[in-house]
Amino acid sequence: MNSESRVSVRWPVLVVAAAVLLALGAGAAYVGLRSRAPDRSPSNEQAAIPGARVPAAGPGTEQPASSPGASAPLPDVVVTLGQEAAERAGIAATTVSAGTTPGGxxxxxxxxxxAYKQVVVTPVVSGRITRVTADLGQHVQRGQTLAQIFSPELADAQTRYISARAELEAHEQELARTEKLVAIGAASRQELERIHAGHTARRADVESAASRLQLLGLSADAIESLGPGKNQGATTNVPAPIGGVVIDRLANVGLNVDQATKLFTVVxxxxxxxxxxxxxxxxxxxxxxxxxxxxxxxxxxxxxxxxxxxxxxxxxxxxxxxxxxxxxxxxxxxxxxxxxxxxxxGGEGGSPAPMIPRGAVQNVGDRTVVYLVNPKEPGTFVEREVRLGMATGSRVSVLAGVRTGDVVVGEGSFSVRAERERLGLRAVPTSAQRTTGSTSDTQSGPKQGHPTVQDARVRVTERSFDPQRLMLRAGVPARLTFTRTSDKTCATAVVFESLNIRRELPLNVPVTIEFTPDKAGEIAFACGMNMLRGTVAVQ
Incomplete structure (x- = not known):
C-alpha cells in the first residue's frame, strides 16, 4: 500500500469527527441559554411583589390546594350577606370578653x-322467699323491709330456745328445793353442787339459743316474748342496711336462698x-x-x-x-x-385569654373559624381562623385569632358559613402555605351552589379528639377523616354508636368515614374504650 492510498483512507474519518464536535458545541450553547432564561410564570411574578396579599378567591378562581397539615393561618375571607338577610337568619353579635384559661x-x-356506701343485701337465714317489697330503682330507708323469707331454720331455732328455757326454769325450781333440804340437813352438799352445775349448763343453753335467734334476725323483745304457744312464726324480714337506691334486685317470690345468696344491692x-x-x-x-x-x-x-x-x-x-x-x-x-x-x-395558675361562645365557632375542614362583624358595613362579615383553648361551660378560650373587644357572630354563625359556601368563597393560601401533590376539598369549596360533600379532619391526640366538636349541615354528605397522631392514647378506634359505625385507627394513617346526616341534632362519637368523646352538631 502506497502513501496516497493511506491519505484517502483517513480523510472520511476527519470529516465525521468534525461533525460530531460541531453538534456537541451547539447542544452546550442551547443548554446554557435555557438555564439563564428568567421564570416568567404568573405565580413568581406575583410573589415578587413586596407585601402582596392574595385576595379571597371567587367561584371561578383557580388555586393550588392547601396542605392539611399547614400550621400558618389562612387569610381572612369577606362574606357579604346583607343586613336584611342577616336579620332574617337571626344573626346576633357578641363582644369577645376577657377571661381566664384554666391552668389544670x-x-x-x-x-x-x-364503694364505701354500697351494700350487697343477703339473708341471715336460709329458706324460701314469700314476699318482695322493694323494686329496682326504688329509694329505701334504713331498716325498711325489702323481702320476707319463710325459714324452717328459724322455726327450729325458736323451738330450741323455748325448750332450753323450760329446762332452765325446771332446774331453777329443783335448785331452790335442794337448797332448803340442805339447810335442814335432809340433802347433802354434794347433791347441791351437782344441781348447781346442771343449772349453769341450762343457763348457757338458753343464752346460746337466744344468741342464735338474734343472728337470725329476731329482736331482744321478740326473743323475750317466746314461750310455749307464743312463737314468732317461721317468717323473717330482710331489712335495708342503709338508706339509698336499689340498683340490683335478684330476689323473687319462691326463690330458695341461703346466707350467701345475693338478694339486693343498695347504694x-x-x-x-x-x-x-x-x-x-x-x-x-x-x-x-x-x-x-x-x-x-x-x-x-x-x-x-x-x-x-x-x-x-x-x-x-x-x-x-x-x-x-x-x-x-x-x-x-x-x-x-x-x-x-x-x-x-387542678385549676390553679390560669392565664388571661379572650373568651367567645361555643356557638360562634365553625369548623371548616380541619380548621376552626369565627366571623367578625364589620360595624361600618352591616351585613358584612369577615371569616378568620382561630386557635382554641380549653372550654369552660358554654364559652371557650381563644389562643390566637381574635382579641378582647372584637365583635363576632355569637348566634347564627352557621348561616354566614353557608352563605360563604354558596358563593364559593375560600381563602387562597400563600406560597409559604402551599404544598405540592395534596388536595383539600374543604378549602377549595364548590364552584357554585351548595357543597356536594362536607369535609372535616380530626386529629386524635394523647388526650382528646381535635377538634372535639364538628359542625355539619343536614342532608349534605359528610366525609370525616380521623388521623391518630400518638401511640400513647386509648383512641385506637373511633365509634359512632348511633350510626353503627366503628373504625380502627392505625397510627398516622388517615381513616375516612362517610355518611349523610339526615336531620338536625347531635351525633356523638367516642374512642373504642369510651374514654375520649366528641360531638357532631348537625344544623
Missing part, C-alpha cells in the same frame, strides 16, 4: 358508686365517685386533695366541685394512664352510675 388538666372519667348516691384516667405526663399536676370540677354532656351548664381522694399507684400498661378517684357530692342525683364525665383537675 382535663381527663375523661366515668361515674361510679361510692347511697348522696355522693359518688368519678374515676378518671390521668396520663403519665400530667402526674405532676395532680395530687391527693387537688380540687376537681366535673362536667357532663347531659348537663353542660352544671359544674360539680369535688376533690381527688385517691390516685392509683399502678399505671395501666395498655393506656399508660393511672386511675384517679374524685369524690363528688350528688345531693340532687344528677350524676348517674356509668355516666361519662369530664374532670378538670
Amino acid at each position: 388538666v382535663r381527663a375523661p372519667g366515668v361515674v361510679e358508686a361510692n 347511697d348516691l348522696s355522693s359518688v365517685w368519678v374515676v378518671a384516667s390521668l396520663y403519665e405526663k400530667d402526674f405532676a399536676l395532680v395530687r391527693v386533695g387537688s380540687p376537681a370540677t366535673i362536667t357532663t354532656n347531659a348537663y353542660p351548664d352544671l359544674a360539680l366541685q369535688g376533690r381527688v381522694s385517691y390516685i392509683d399507684p399502678q399505671v395501666s400498661p395498655e393506656t399508660r394512664t393511672a386511675r384517679v378517684r374524685i369524690e363528688v357530692p350528688n345531693a340532687r342525683n344528677d350524676l348517674r352510675l356509668g355516666m361519662y364525665a369530664e374532670a378538670f383537675l
Whole structure:
C-alpha cells in the first residue's frame, strides 16, 4: 500500500469527527441559554411583589390546594350577606370578653358508686322467699323491709330456745328445793353442787339459743316474748342496711336462698365517685386533695366541685394512664352510675385569654373559624381562623385569632358559613402555605351552589379528639377523616354508636368515614374504650 492510498483512507474519518464536535458545541450553547432564561410564570411574578396579599378567591378562581397539615393561618375571607338577610337568619353579635384559661388538666372519667356506701343485701337465714317489697330503682330507708323469707331454720331455732328455757326454769325450781333440804340437813352438799352445775349448763343453753335467734334476725323483745304457744312464726324480714337506691334486685317470690345468696344491692348516691384516667405526663399536676370540677354532656351548664381522694399507684400498661378517684357530692342525683364525665383537675395558675361562645365557632375542614362583624358595613362579615383553648361551660378560650373587644357572630354563625359556601368563597393560601401533590376539598369549596360533600379532619391526640366538636349541615354528605397522631392514647378506634359505625385507627394513617346526616341534632362519637368523646352538631 502506497502513501496516497493511506491519505484517502483517513480523510472520511476527519470529516465525521468534525461533525460530531460541531453538534456537541451547539447542544452546550442551547443548554446554557435555557438555564439563564428568567421564570416568567404568573405565580413568581406575583410573589415578587413586596407585601402582596392574595385576595379571597371567587367561584371561578383557580388555586393550588392547601396542605392539611399547614400550621400558618389562612387569610381572612369577606362574606357579604346583607343586613336584611342577616336579620332574617337571626344573626346576633357578641363582644369577645376577657377571661381566664384554666391552668389544670382535663381527663375523661366515668361515674361510679361510692364503694364505701354500697351494700350487697343477703339473708341471715336460709329458706324460701314469700314476699318482695322493694323494686329496682326504688329509694329505701334504713331498716325498711325489702323481702320476707319463710325459714324452717328459724322455726327450729325458736323451738330450741323455748325448750332450753323450760329446762332452765325446771332446774331453777329443783335448785331452790335442794337448797332448803340442805339447810335442814335432809340433802347433802354434794347433791347441791351437782344441781348447781346442771343449772349453769341450762343457763348457757338458753343464752346460746337466744344468741342464735338474734343472728337470725329476731329482736331482744321478740326473743323475750317466746314461750310455749307464743312463737314468732317461721317468717323473717330482710331489712335495708342503709338508706339509698336499689340498683340490683335478684330476689323473687319462691326463690330458695341461703346466707350467701345475693338478694339486693343498695347504694347511697348522696355522693359518688368519678374515676378518671390521668396520663403519665400530667402526674405532676395532680395530687391527693387537688380540687376537681366535673362536667357532663347531659348537663353542660352544671359544674360539680369535688376533690381527688385517691390516685392509683399502678399505671395501666395498655393506656399508660393511672386511675384517679374524685369524690363528688350528688345531693340532687344528677350524676348517674356509668355516666361519662369530664374532670378538670387542678385549676390553679390560669392565664388571661379572650373568651367567645361555643356557638360562634365553625369548623371548616380541619380548621376552626369565627366571623367578625364589620360595624361600618352591616351585613358584612369577615371569616378568620382561630386557635382554641380549653372550654369552660358554654364559652371557650381563644389562643390566637381574635382579641378582647372584637365583635363576632355569637348566634347564627352557621348561616354566614353557608352563605360563604354558596358563593364559593375560600381563602387562597400563600406560597409559604402551599404544598405540592395534596388536595383539600374543604378549602377549595364548590364552584357554585351548595357543597356536594362536607369535609372535616380530626386529629386524635394523647388526650382528646381535635377538634372535639364538628359542625355539619343536614342532608349534605359528610366525609370525616380521623388521623391518630400518638401511640400513647386509648383512641385506637373511633365509634359512632348511633350510626353503627366503628373504625380502627392505625397510627398516622388517615381513616375516612362517610355518611349523610339526615336531620338536625347531635351525633356523638367516642374512642373504642369510651374514654375520649366528641360531638357532631348537625344544623
